[in-house]
Amino acid sequence: MKLDLLRRLNLERAARRAAILVTAVEGGEQRLVREDEAAGDPLSDELLARLRSGRSGLVETEAGAQFLTVQVPPPRLILIGAVHISQGLAPMAAAVGLDVTVIDPRTAFATPERFPDVPLIALWPDEALAGLPPLDRYTAVAALTHDPKIDDPALVAALRAECFYVGALGSRKTHARRVERLTAAGLSPEAIGRIRAPIGLDIGAVSPPEIAVSVLAEVVAALRQGPRRAPA
Template identity: 70%
Template structure:
């Protein structure tokens, strides 16, 4: 690999941006396709599929074999609310290689005893997301689970501004309608707030905290892999 290509690849990694290194098997020639250049690339459809899966692999185009080395930033999951659902979600998120952070200013809930081995931030979301937690970006998912607008709303505003690939919020349709009105008053457009998955989670008839956690994680994976999924009930 040329030093210039390696430097560009490292720069994309440091900035938490995806990239694909395309290597021609026949002559060893390489070119780097950054995430923002995929749509205009001659191999756009193939590259998009590999970005969505996060997997490297060998392809053949017009009789020419190429190897795609896919670099995708580690996916982070930020959960607002140290509640029973987030407790159930913690081991599942770990199994999915999602780096979980739980934010909740209510220190009676956000305790190491309730969340062993989990990154806990016992602060208000606006303060935590402003410095205590690494900045949100498009490789972050955010799930707001407290039912408390004072806690959930600042986090949702931050996630929408950051372009998180998944933004979800717990609550009924009535609760969400009131949430949308507050966000509109804060200056968010209908197209921006339409990105919020609410009621949160896949429509699997979830009842228990563990089932709800499963439905939320399923919806996050579908959003990450850009796969179609049924609307929540």
């Protein structure tokens, strides 16, 4: 690989931006396609599919066989609320490869005993998120406390960062009030419309572990099937 290509690839990695190195099998010619360039590339369909799956591989093109080396940031899941749903969701999400963090200022809930082996931040979301790597398009945020003082700041930050998944617990009536608050906070209807609420796939979930399953399934679907949004 040419030094310039390696430098550019490392810059994308450091910035948590996806990129694909396209290598001609015959001749070895290489080019780098950043995520925000993929939609306009001659191999756009294949590149976009590879970005969603995160898998490298060989593809046959009119110009001959090309090997696509996919570099995708590790996906993150930030759970707002150290609640029963989070207790079930955190280990399942880690098992499918998500980097999980739990945030909750309520120290009675945010304890290592309830969340063993999970990064736990007992701070208000504004303060907690300021100490983490910036939210981005490879981050999912699930607001699960039912408390607007805790959930709303995290939702605002997630929507402004264009996180690939933003979900919030609560009934439709609860969400209608949430929409009013977020509108007053200056978010557009299009941004607010990205919130998955009620959270989780509709599988008839009743118990906290069942709701956790429905949320994880919705997060994975958004990661693997959802369109990749170009940077603003």
